[in-house]
Amino acid sequence: MSPMPDADLPAMFERMYDAAAAGDGALPWHRGEAHPLLAAWAEGLRGAGRRALVVGSGTGDDAEFVAGLGFDVVAFDVSPSAVAMARRRFPGSTVDYGVADLLALPAAWSRAFDLVVEVLTVQSTPIALHEAAIAAIAGTVAPGGTLIVIATARADDAQVPDGPPWPLARAEIDAFGTAGLAADQVDVVRSSGAPPRYRAVFRRA
Ligand SMILES: C[S@@+](CC[C@H](N)C(=O)[O-])C[C@H]1O[C@@H](n2cnc3c(N)ncnc32)[C@H](O)[C@@H]1O
Numbered sequence: 022m023s024p025m026p027d028a029d030l031p032a033m034f035e036r037m038y039d040a041a042a043a044g045d046g047a048l049p050w051h052r053g054e055a056h057p058l059l060a061a062w063a064e065g066l067r068g069a070g071r072r073a074l075v076v077g078s079g080t081g082d083d084a085e086f087v088a089g090l091g092f093d094v095v096a097f098d099v100s101p102s103a104v105a106m107a108r109r110r111f112p113g114s115t116v117d118y119g120v121a122d123l124l125a126l127p128a129a130w131s132r133a134f135d136l137v138v139e140v141l142t143v144q145s146t147p148i149a150l151h152e153a154a155i156a157a158i159a160g161t162v163a164p165g166g167t168l169i170v171i172a173t174a175r176a177d178d179a180q181v182p183d184g185p186p187w188p189l190a191r192a193e194i195d196a197f198g199t200a201g202l203a204a205d206q207v208d209v210v211r212s213s214g215a216p217p218r219y220r221a222v223f224r225r226a
Contacts (some may be wrong), residue, residue, distance in 0.1 A: 030098050030146070030185065031122075038102035050079060050100045055086035056140050058171050059221045068092030071135035074161050075116075076123060077142025081107030084116045087138060095134070097121035105140060123154050130161050132225075137161050137168040141195075144172050144186040151187070162202060162225045170197055174209055174217040194221050199226050 027164040053062075053146030060220050077082040078096035080103065088094045094116045098104050104118050121127065123142060143154045166223075175188035182188070185202040198204040210218045 029062065033185075033209060034098075034100040034145070035102050038100050038106055042102060042106055045058050046079065050141055055083050056171055057209060059083055059138060059140060059169065059216060060086060062169060062220065062222070063090060066090050067145045068136065070161060071115065072133065072155050072163075073136040073138065074130065074134040076139040076158055077145065078107060078118065081101050081111055081114070081116065081118065082140055083140055084118070085111055085114060087136065088116050089093075090113065093117075095119070095130075097123075099123065111129050120166060123157055124150060126157055126161065132160065132163050132166075135166045139168065140171045141173070141186070143170075144159075144188050146187070147184065148181055151189070151193055152196065155193060156200070158200050159197050159200055159223070162223070164225055166225050167205075168202060168223040168225075170221045170223070172195065172219045172221075185224050188216070189201065194219050197221065 037046060037048060041048050067090060071092055073087045073092035073094045075087060075094060075096035078084045080096050082093050084096035096116050097119050101120050101124050104120050107118050136156060139158050143151055146154050159168065173186060173188035175190045177190050194207060202225050205222040205224050207219065207221040210220055
């Protein structure tokens with residue numbers, strides 16, 4: 022992905038999903054399965070009778086994985102073509118896929134979800150919007166609920182990139198732990214061939 026004006030970002034994602042659907046481009050983040058850091062963390066987790074929200078759900082693999090754990094899942098993306106692709110890929114899905122902007126979430130989602138899954142979405146927004154995006158995600162976690170965040174890590178002393186993406190500094194990860202959310206674990210995971218990733222888990226009392 023190359024540098025571009027902030028206002029073009031939703032349009033950029035839409036073009037990328039359209040091109041991929043037409044067989045004319047790749048989605049660098051598409052894995053065809055749940056993110057391995059999410060899958061490993063969720064081992065043994067059961068969601069029957071509980072609600073989950075998947076942020077920036079892209080092609081749908083994380084949402085389907087969470088639904089497979091038994092959660093009632095709402096999944097959203099700013100790109101209508103991403104939502105269409107997820108629905109096409111999983112025609113019999115129980116996931117409620119929809120188009121929404123992280124920075125203008127429905128009021129009904131406030132503190133409404135027992136599990137919130139954020140994978141690589143905040144870093145796909147311009148750095149000036151991170152604070153609002155982080156607060157919006159944190160605000161969807163219900164009392165007693167859990168938030169898992171997976172994000173590319175940016176060293177605190179590293180120059181802010183032109184982006185996209187705009188990887189998250191430690192202070193930004195810590196910012197999820199405000200307004201009643203407390204950090205449960207924050208790991209930096211390093212694996213060969215991939216940039217370092219944060220996997221951070223927060224809980225609301
Ligand atoms: C790098 S992709 C990651 C997709 C998915 N989470 C995954 O890991 O496969 C970032 C996603 O965030 C979506 N996105 C970007 N800005 C958004 C916003 N303001 N609200 C909701 N989704 C957004 C993009 O359309 C894209 O699907």
